Amino acid sequence: MKHFRLAYLEVPDVRIGDSAIEPGIVIKDGAADFFIQTLAYPPAPTLRDWLGTQVPFFFDASPGAPLLELRPDRAIINSDIISAAFYLLSGWQEYYVNARDQHGRFPYAASVQKQYGFVTLPVVNYYFDVLKTAIEHVTGQRIRPRAWVAGAPFATFISHDIDNLRSAWKGPAKAALQRGHLLDFGKLLGRHLTQPDAWDNLEAVAAATAAYGARSTFFVLPEHRPGADGTPNADYVLSPSLKNRFSALQAQGCELGLHGSIGTATDAERLNQEVGKVLDGPSGLRFHYLRWEPRLTPALVDAIGFEYDSTLGFAEHFGFRHSYCLPFFPFNFVTEAAHHFLEIPLNVMDATLHHPSYLNLRPEEVLPALRPMLAEIEQFGGVATVLWHNENFDPANTKNGPQQFAELMSYLQQRGTAFLTGAEICQAFRR
Template identity: 25%
Template sequence: MLTIYADQISQRLSYVLTLIFHERNVAYQIVSDHDSFKKAALPKVAYSDDSSFEHYPKIYPSTLLFEDKIKKQMVLKSEWMTHEVLSFNGVPDILASIFYVISLYDDYLQEEKDHHNRNIGSRSLLYKMNWLEKLMVERWSEQFIDFIEQENGCQLKTQAIPFKIVPTFDIDNTFAYRYKKGGRKFLSIGKDVLKMNLPRLRERKAVLSGHKKDPYDTFDQIERIARNGFDVKVFWLLGDYGKFDRNLAAKNLHHQNVIKQTDGFTEVGLHPSYASNESETVLEKEKHQIEKILVRKVNHSRQHFLKIDLPTTFERLSNVGFSDDYSLGYADQLGFRAGIARPFVWFNLKENKVSNLKLHPISYMDGTLNEYMELTIEEAVKTVRNLKKEVKTYGGNFVALWHNETIGDYGKWKGWNEVLAETLKTEEIDV
């Protein structure tokens, strides 16, 4: 049994230690009285600046894990035991570093947002430190464990965090042409006529006459991936039609049949609409819609446009009954927004407590590679390979975000199935 002393057993400290040790299967206890710590058998470590622990393995703490409010911190890259960590108001602190990153503390303080009111990856602390493509929480956790083992002359016999590839798909537009009716259909045709987009007009005619498959109809491909043993997740947009919410209507029976068929081979979750980010009532309505279609509870979600407004978005998801969310990533940058790839329980900084919502970080989004970073296919393949190697090395889920319309070898996505194929490679990765 590992014993850890702290002057105060705070919510934040308890959260960090659970994150480090629970999945690694290390038994530990936290104590706050001197006698219990000094009488405890090895291994042990003091997280305190108390001079009476000078002869014990010891880490000097910053104040971050003993605070209960969100406030500006002087955060710099520093060094602890030859490792790069964060310092807080001049104190290098590996445990506080873990908490600062996993709690998304920096995102709360970031004032500059993009035109969708999202945090900007290139403005994040991890990006500035050149750490965004590294699993810093896992790296620091292993360094902390190494310190305990070296200082106590022991082995904690940690259990490795498993590695898994998790392909996920957002369905923003179920079809390019099929089942679109009324004004939407004629406006779209009119737009193509005005622009003299003859290839698109011919394609629409071929699809609607049954001579050609709809280019967004890639559900057979998603099914093959699921049948090959991958834990595929699909998130469906059902929001009312709007500027950024353009899928078929939820009441369209053809649309409902596709959703049900997909749920037959993998788990379908909700893709809350752009509009739902402004209203818990709209979010709850969309949750009820998809549950009515699937005739079951739907507990998994991913935000449309990866819109996250901290802490409101996650609070609302939890309030209406979601247990798991797959939105955690930046749109403009790939990598690990919370320094971790395995699912973890979100810590609500505003309430200073552990929530009931589990977050599943994404490793990359298709549009980040192609549209934001403008990588070539070859560059994207190499980038995906390196990200997957990082997750394989430190453990976690390699969650890739694709769309049904981006895997069809169509338009600006022609050839990008090579990047998806790299993602799905399961052979041994050199680490």
Template identity: 25%
Template sequence: MYLYTHHITPRLQYVVNFIQQLFTQPVQIVTAIHDVKDNEIIINYSKEVLAVKCFTIHPHALLTESGIQAQAIDCFETNGMKAFFATGGDIPFDIFAASFYLLSRYEEYLPYTPDQFGRYPHQNALAFKENFLHQPLINTWWTYFTQQVQEKLTVQIAGKNQFTFLPTYDIDIAWSYKNKGFRRNLGGWCKDLLQGKFSLLSKRIAVLRGKQKDPFDAYGWLHQLHEQHRLKPYYFFLLAHHRTQYEKNISPDNKQLIALISDHLIRYPVGIHPSWNSSLDEGVMNREIQTLTQIAGKPVLASRQHYIKFTVPHTYRMLLQQGIRFDFSMGYGSINGFRASVALPFYWYDLEQEQQTELLLFPFCFMDANAYYEQNNTPQDALAEMKSLYQAVKDVNGLFSMIWHNNFVGTDPAFTGWKEVYEQFMQWQVMQHPPAF
């Protein structure tokens, strides 16, 4: 497949690199039509009228620009989906420029007022404002593009991406009572006493005496679930060295926590869950990554920011500097949906430096904490949302990744019903997409 254009820019090359994962045919950019071999698929990405059979997309200026400035965006409906950057040609918008705008998170480089946690607010996002946050719109666009090219040029374009289900877990607080030390347990005991939570008083004592299982200890149950459904999830451990209002994790020096992490390293891919302050302080990030590196005995390559607290380009540059190559933070910590409007891994493009980086982003679209704390969903509401998002991704053969926390699937009464809903979803998704044996 050939893409004919007048200008090869880093931005255009980035989008072509992204769509290459969609097609079995290689996509080659050319600036001279005589470089095209006979009987090849030609995409004419220009306003020039070519004397050959081709599929034409008139370009928007975005991919030939440099720098960052506010873009005039007017969304419209086409073929039952939202689009923007209207141009001429065989489809009514520049799919390359629109994909770049969303993938690069262009809007997050523009001025905005951060939310209460210092994050980019989802209310600012085009996807939220135009009501396509719950759609993997980029995947849908390229499915539409493929259909239109095949129809006009009477060709077959073989797709190569397959639907993938990837559950992930954030271990913020490994245990509710165990391994917290005398002072923290005494403080918790006094708090429960003052609030009249007498059943929790006896439960804490029973757990500490080894008579009951800790409410947050869902690890064995999850292991069985993964084995049953042949899943290889990612786990991310919070290893902050100082407790704050946002970090209440077990001390990373605790021997039982080290044993827990080591057990997971044998079974699954494990990454770091950089703490709240790490997004602003590279020294903090380095210490936490080095702590996990020492436990693992090998370099740490994967991460996800605690509270989904990151800013572009700063946090991503720090992660790269620290050797991270796979990041799982691309989503919102305030609402479920597709932050980059895509359900496929993609490399981060540093818009200020105008280059594709080595940091591969794995977007998620559902997090239990969003459903519970932000959207005030019941467990059944959350189940319906998971199924809807899953089906939307499956329809375009994308990546469905979600975040759960161990406390949601344990026995803490605050999360009654969530473990059962998670198990129901796991059983349901197997019926939709049976594992290959």
């Protein structure tokens, strides 16, 4: 209910219960004892039509009954949307299942979103819309979605994880070497030693984002040594001169956040040390490789006092990992209360779109693939969180590069989005 109230402006007080004795709203209980067990997955959902869309309803105890019955002084919701919303928003599945991929992440393949095919549908927002309709009926008051600055219908958060600043030359150099083109290799090596790397482009990235009236949030990775498992961290050292460049970008209105290195998602001490290398105090965070251990990481993020995190998206598919298109306060399974930090869920990462092990879209397929998801966010006044790595602003990338970023930004601008930094989204949500 806290999240329901955050999703809308001025929600009138109304009685919500599971019996139809008094006036108000009745929501049928369909979860039985599911939440006192530790099963990762509930029974299969029922598909019901809402807003012209086929929406999966978990814990639907009366699939034959209409979803919503409107009576003179009451409204009856015949599907347990409270349990279903809690199940999805809490990340129950990833807390209780043991499945993890080679990076220790909850895999999309193990999700109910994959199993029932609804990763691009913010199902919890649909549940909220059912409840909103019921409250409007009982109280006679219209409930409007939350407002973004200047009446914008939705917000967009543009972010860049800074993994690489020095490695643009490596791909072509390796290819030249493999083909035995030693002269080409020598030229590339010479250029690398004497000229700035094509990925050393922080200012150009900020300018490309500013061209659409947006400000970039940079997640800075302060560790250049590989993780204990050999996974690479930054290809750069956070030198005083690089720090000065980040400060200058901050002075222009860009935001800096921490890109927690390999291992820090489960190590509070190291995570805390990294904060001090990048930020004056904890503010925003995203873990490198989207590493996140649902049983451990949220408590660390809270303990260090981050305002927000923006790690939670699936690496393998764009969409909604918690089936929700607004920021939310993650559930603490130990205290059974909300965590203090705000999660601004990640909806789309550049690598997901083209990487051979992910979606492998053609360049012209990128925006059309994303448009239905963006329309869902717009419909519910949500936040579209985009991760576009600085290395993919290199003109040499024609797959998920600057052209595809420009097409996406141009579309978002045309739709009248409010471009906000992570800190600004936090401010709007905590107000």
